[in-house]
Amino acid sequence: MDTSKTNKLAVIGAGAAGYFTAVNTARMMHPRLQVTIFEKGRDVLSKVRISGGGRCNVTHHCFDAERLAENYPRGSKMLRWSFEQFGAAETVKWFEERGVKLKAEEDGRMFPVSDSSESIIQCLKKEAEKYGVKVATGTSVQKIEPQHNGTIRLTTNKEKSVVFDKVVVATGGLTREKAYDWLNEIGHSVIKPVPSLFTFNFREKIFSDLSGISVNPVQVQIADSAFSEIGPLLITHWGFSGPAVLKLSAWAARFLYDKEYRFDVVVNWLHPLNEHQVREKLISARLGNPRKSVTKQEQFLLPSRLWIRFLELSEITVQKNWADISNKEIHRLTAALTAGRYTIQGKTTFKEEFVTCGGIPLEEVNPDTLESKIVPGLYFTGEVLDIDGVTGGFNFQAAWTNGWLAARAISESGS
Numbered sequence: 001m002d003t004s005k006t007n008k009l010a011v012i013g014a015g016a017a018g019y020f021t022a023v024n025t026a027r028m029m030h031p032r033l034q035v036t037i038f039e040k041g042r043d044v045l046s047k048v049r050i051s052g053g054g055r056c057n058v059t060h061h062c063f064d065a066e067r068l069a070e071n072y073p074r075g076s077k078m079l080r081w082s083f084e085q086f087g088a089a090e091t092v093k094w095f096e097e098r099g100v101k102l103k104a105e106e107d108g109r110m111f112p113v114s115d116s117s118e119s120i121i122q123c124l125k126k127e128a129e130k131y132g133v134k135v136a137t138g139t140s141v142q143k144i145e146p147q148h149n150g151t152i153r154l155t156t157n158k159e160k161s162v163v164f165d166k167v168v169v170a171t172g173g174l175t176r177e178k179a180y181d182w183l184n185e186i187g188h189s190v191i192k193p194v195p196s197l198f199t200f201n202f203r204e205k206i207f208s209d210l211s212g213i214s215v216n217p218v219q220v221q222i223a224d225s226a227f228s229e230i231g232p233l234l235i236t237h238w239g240f241s242g243p244a245v246l247k248l249s250a251w252a253a254r255f256l257y258d259k260e261y262r263f264d265v266v267v268n269w270l271h272p273l274n275e276h277q278v279r280e281k282l283i284s285a286r287l288g289n290p291r292k293s294v295t296k297q298e299q300f301l302l303p304s305r306l307w308i309r310f311l312e313l314s315e316i317t318v319q320k321n322w323a324d325i326s327n328k329e330i331h332r333l334t335a336a337l338t339a340g341r342y343t344i345q346g347k348t349t350f351k352e353e354f355v356t357c358g359g360i361p362l363e364e365v366n367p368d369t370l371e372s373k374i375v376p377g378l379y380f381t382g383e384v385l386d387i388d389g390v391t392g393g394f395n396f397q398a399a400w401t402n403g404w405l406a407a408r409a410i411s412e413s414g415s
Contacts, residue, residue, distance in 0.1 A: 006032060006033065006034050007032060007034070007165045007414055008033075008163075008166075009022075009025055009026075009033055009035045009036070009165065009168065010035075010036050010038060010154055010162070010167045011035065011036070011037045011167075011168045011170055012038050012141045012154075012167065012168065012171055013037075013038075013039065013169065013170035014037050014038075014044035014045060014135060014137070015046070015047055015048070015171075015399070016045065016047065016048055016382065016396055016399040016403075017170040017172070017383070017384075017399035017400075017402055017403050018037055018039075018168070018171075018381070018382065018403075019037065019044070019045060019128065019403075020399060020403030020404065020407075021168050021379075021402070021404075021406050021407055022035045022128065022133050022168075023124060023131060024403060024407035024408075025168075025410050026128070026131035026132065026133050027127070027130075028407055028408065028410075028411035029410075029411045030131050030132075031132075033411075033414070034134075035131070035132070035133045036133075036135075036136060037128075037133060037135045037136065038139045038141050038156065039135065039136065039137045039139065040138070040140035041137065041138070042137055043137070044121075044125075044135060045120075045125075047172070048124075049117050049118075052109070052117070054116070054117055055111045055112070055117060056111060056117035056119075056120045057111060057392065057393040057396065058091065058120060058393060058396055059088045059091045059110045059393045059394075059396060059397045060088055060108050060110060060392050061108045061109075061110050062088055063087065063088050063089040065080060065081075065083035065084045066080060068088060068394075068397070069083055071389050071390050071392065071394045072387065072389045072390075072394060073196070073250050073357065073389075074357050074386050074388050075385065075387030075388070075389075075398065078367045079398060079401065081368075082367070082401045083401060085401075085404070085405060085408075086400065086404040087397070087401065090404070094404075095112075098123050098127065099123065100112050100114075100119050100123045101113045107243070108393075109393050110393055139156050139157065140156060141156055141182070142155055142157055143155040143185070144167065144182060144186050144375075144378070146375050146376075146377070146378075147163065150377060151377070152166070152375070152378060165414075166377045166378075166410050166413075167378050167379070168378075168379040168380070168381060168406060168410075169183070169360075169380050169381075169384055170380070170382045170384060170403075171382075171384050172382060172383045172384060173355060173356030173359060173384065173388070174356070174359070175193060176193070177190060180193075180359070180360075186374065186378075187375065188360055188364055188372070188374055188375075189364065190358070190360065190361075191357075191359060191361055192358050193358035193359060194254060194356065194357055194358055195249075195253065195355070195356060195357075196249060196250045196253040196356060196357045196388045197246050197249055197250055197349075197355040197388075197390070197391055198246075198347040198349055199241040199245055199246070199249070199349075200239045200240045200241075200265065200344045200347060201261075201344060201347060201348055202239040202342060202345070203343045203344070203345040204343070205237075205238075206309075206342075207235045207309065208238070210235050210305055210306060211236050211237045212234075212235070212236075213303050213306055214232055214233065214234045214235070214242060215232070215233050215269055215303075217231055217244075217271050217272070218230070218231070218233040218267055218268060218269050218270075219267070219271040220233060220244045220248055220265055220266075220267050221265065221266045222252055222255070222256070222263055222264075222265055222266075223263065223265060223266050224264075225252070227251055227252040228248070229245075229251070230244060230271055231243040231247065233245060233269075235306075238348055239348075240342075240344075243391060243392070246390065246391040247390040247391065250357075250391070253357045262343075262346075263343075263344050264341055264342065264343050264344065265344055266339055266340070266341050267339075267341075267342065268337075268338045268340075269302065269338070269340065270300055270302075270338060274338065275335075275338045275339065278338050279331075281299040282299070282325075282330045282333060282334060285297055285298075285299050285322055286323065286325055290321065290322055291321055291322075292321060292322055293318075293320075293321055294311060294316060294318065294320045294321060294322055294324075295307070295308055295311065295318050311333065313340075314332040314333040314335075314336045315332060316329050316333060355383070355388055356383065356388065357386065357388045358386055359383065359384050359385050359387075360384055360386060362386055365379075365380055365385065368405070368409070369405065369406065370402055370405055370409065371409060379406045379409070381402035381403050382398070382402055383395065383399070385402070387402075
């Protein structure tokens with residue numbers, strides 16, 4: 001960039017990655033840079049607003065770069081180094097320096113102490129206003145044209161053509177492959193986008209009346225595969241949710257897409273107990289409580305309504321006492337508790353937090369700067385890249401990290 005004049009940066013997308021890239025670049029190069037954010041929607045930071053039930057799960061309380069990177073089914077290798085430069089600790093510091101303190105919950109998720117996503121939104125908007133970042137809503141960029149002099153021309157839906165020194169694409173995860181056509185036109189390839197982070201829908205509603213019951217920990221495995229997760233499982237009206245299921249959906253996103261979301265899961269409701277240990281405990285219950293109703297048990301930490309459902313699924317009459325339970329019934333109950341197999345048919349997006357895997361291949365960008373290896377002066381940040389994390393604040397952390405690295409690279413190229 002020529003430091004003798006005011007340079008112009010365009011950021012396409014007013015989500016977390018776009019805003020963070022814009023405000024940091026504007027701050028680092030102030031007053032030599034004019035930044036404009038283009039957003040096709042009417043609102044900005046919409047995903048930030050709904051995240052965490054309106055509280056905004058800003059990041060995760062994991063300040064070790066290597067461990068943090070392990071939470072990304074796609075992009076972990078590149079992010080491992082990126083987090084050394086700007087990780088969760090730096091994110092916490094960045095927001096706290098601007099008056100937004102964060103708190104960590106038991107599961108490691110971090111939220112503003114206000115428990116309101118508006119704290120994050122107003123912080124980013126205030127930073128944008130402070131450094132003169134312009135925001136053009138209702139404006140979609142339809143064409144990118146690299147110029148011979150190194151600048152980049154953008155054409156919008158408003159038939160306006162503007163030339164910028166640098167351009168950042170932060171459009172988020174686009175749900176349709178065709179939505180990437182404008183990037184294909186400038187030489188970039190696209191990994192087909194498919195959903196990540198979703199809940200599992202049952203074909204048969206065998207647990208639907210138990211909606212709201214949570215069990216922790218359970219082991220959930222996709223049948224006939226190596227995909228398995230351990231953690232809390234939540235029963236919903238439509239099937240299974242909770243951290244174990246959501247993490248499993250992220251790691252197996254492409255595998256499940258290829259199966260058209262029709263597959264079986266095998267659940268060990270009593271993890272870490274195995275089949276043998278559970279059978280022994282059931283036999284012990286039969287010997288120790290012969291006259292007690294089979295609906296009463298103290299061997300396992302399961303809600304009573306769920307325990308009764310397992311009895312029913314094992315074809316055990318709930319009027320029986322423990323002394324009346326046969327070895328065959330114990331065998332069926334053991335299987336239901338440690339290897340329950342359920343047919344899944346379909347998925348549901350987790351709340352409104354739609355995440356995709358796929359997008360611009362990471363080998364087409366410089367991992368240190370996020371600059372395109374195909375079009376100089378063009379950068380990519382956030383979910384438009386083939387990067388996605390499991391639930392827990394990891395997707396926002398990737399956005400903050402990408403944004404900061406791109407901002408630093410752009411500012412250094414203009415210094």
